[in-house]
Amino acid sequence: xxxxxxxxxxxxxxxxxxxxxxxxxxxxxxxxxxxxxxxxxxxxxxxxxxxxxxxxxxxxxxxxxxxxxxxxxxxxxxxxxxxxxxxxxxxxxxxxxxxxxxxxxxxxxxxxxxxxxxxxxxxxxxxxxxxxxxxxxxxxxxxxxxxxxxxxxxxxx
Amino acid sequence: xxxxxxxxxxxxxxxxxxxxxxxxxxxxxxxxxxxxxxxxxxxxxxxxxxxxxxxxxxxxxxxxxxxxxxxxxxxxxxxxxxxxxxxxxxxxxxxxxxxxxxxxxxxxxxxxxxxxxxxxxxxxxxxxxxxxxxxxxxxxxxxxxxxxxxxxxxxxx
DNA sequence: CAGGGTTCAATTGTCCACAACAAGATTGAG
DNA sequence: CTCAATCTTGTTGTGGACAATTGAACCCTG
Numbered sequence: 536x537x538x539x540x541x542x543x544x545x546x547x548x549x550x551x552x553x554x555x556x557x558x559x560x561x562x563x564x565x566x567x568x569x570x571x572x573x574x575x576x577x578x579x580x581x582x583x584x585x586x587x588x589x590x591x592x593x594x595x596x597x598x599x600x601x602x603x604x605x606x607x608x609x610x611x612x613x614x615x616x617x618x619x620x621x622x623x624x625x626x627x628x629x630x631x632x633x634x635x636x637x638x639x640x641x642x643x644x645x646x647x648x649x650x651x652x653x654x655x656x657x658x659x660x661x662x663x664x665x666x667x668x669x670x671x672x673x674x675x676x677x678x679x680x681x682x683x684x685x686x687x688x689x690x691x692x
Numbered sequence: 693x694x695x696x697x698x699x700x701x702x703x704x705x706x707x708x709x710x711x712x713x714x715x716x717x718x719x720x721x722x723x724x725x726x727x728x729x730x731x732x733x734x735x736x737x738x739x740x741x742x743x744x745x746x747x748x749x750x751x752x753x754x755x756x757x758x759x760x761x762x763x764x765x766x767x768x769x770x771x772x773x774x775x776x777x778x779x780x781x782x783x784x785x786x787x788x789x790x791x792x793x794x795x796x797x798x799x800x801x802x803x804x805x806x807x808x809x810x811x812x813x814x815x816x817x818x819x820x821x822x823x824x825x826x827x828x829x830x831x832x833x834x835x836x837x838x839x840x841x842x843x844x845x846x847x848x849x
Numbered sequence: 850c851a852g853g854g855t856t857c858a859a860t861t862g863t864c865c866a867c868a869a870c871a872a873g874a875t876t877g878a879g
Numbered sequence: 880c881t882c883a884a885t886c887t888t889g890t891t892g893t894g895g896a897c898a899a900t901t902g903a904a905c906c907c908t909g
Contacts, residue, residue, distance in 0.1 A: 558715035659835035
């Protein structure tokens with residue numbers, strides 16, 4: 536009954552819960568900032584990837600964003616309906632669908648430039664910490680995905 | 693076109709994306725670990741809260757987990773159907789629904805005790821970093837939610 | 850060229866997340 | 880007491896996420 540007793544199941548001690556809560560809180564903040572652009576946060580991520588790389592296959596987007604086709608397919612259809620992207624089946628390989636920007640989609644980048652600044656400000660993120668935090672989080676993502684790949688591999692062999 | 697040019701919209705520079713990806717990766721890891729218990733990750737969070745506090749109203753769960761009733765209501769119905777929790781309308785105040793554990797739900801705690809260890813191991817999370825990471829993330833969540841509350845308040849007045 | 854294995858995108862089904870709204874219960878001002 | 884704000888929970892609608900499956904296209908080997 537010591538007040539310092541450590542409960543491994545205590546919510547307050549769980550890194551994953553903190554991550555989960557912080558991720559949803561920031562996504563909620565993006566929801567407001569992206570309202571003007573008519574984008575949801577995952578849609579915004581797709582636009583970021585396209586602004587950066589120009590054109591990507593669904594597979595390429597999947598790799599960059601760590602999202603699978605079950606998530607991307609309907610999301611991309613909505614972006615196409617909204618006039619932000621184009622979907623064209625590749626001539627070289629008819630299996631792949633190339634995702635590109637429309638003029639409207641490309642123009643949205645200008646309006647998005649201010650968003651990261653607004654966000655960092657609203658979330659009061661310590662400027663120096665951001666870089667380090669990103670590298671720690673990316674390290675966790677890599678570890679987890681490697682572990683998952685190993686298990687998938689081991690299950691086969 | 694210096695190689696060090698800083699693009700504020702580059703995916704790699706975005707804390708929120710790292711957070712989002714890490715959160716989903718860890719949730720996926722939990723998906724495997726929780727398979728035996730028949731719980732999803734959000735359901736597991738509800739169980740954690742109940743194991744810790746014994747009994748909570750829907751409102752209490754909402755406050756602890758930062759989830760709203762639109763998420764909790766169907767989730768709690770599924771947990772009730774699975775025989776893990778009970779839902780009883782409070783006699784003192786008929787508006788509130790008290791969520792409690794069944795014998796089965798309480799017994800699941802034993803089987804959950806090993807999960808945090810397995811997770812930290814699989815994710816290769818540096819033990820020392822976890823504490824600090826949690827506090828940074830919780831700080832972000834608080835900042836964002838305070839900012840949201842201020843805006844809601846300002847919009848009213 | 851034929852057939853088997855692989856890759857890619859899309860679909861289906863289940864569950865989560867949240868805004869907006871609905872409805873009953875409670876509380877408080879008069 | 881009465882009626883209007885408030886509180887609590889629930890529902891509906893939209894959009895994510897992901898496992899599992901499907902089906903077309905590709906590639907390779909014989």
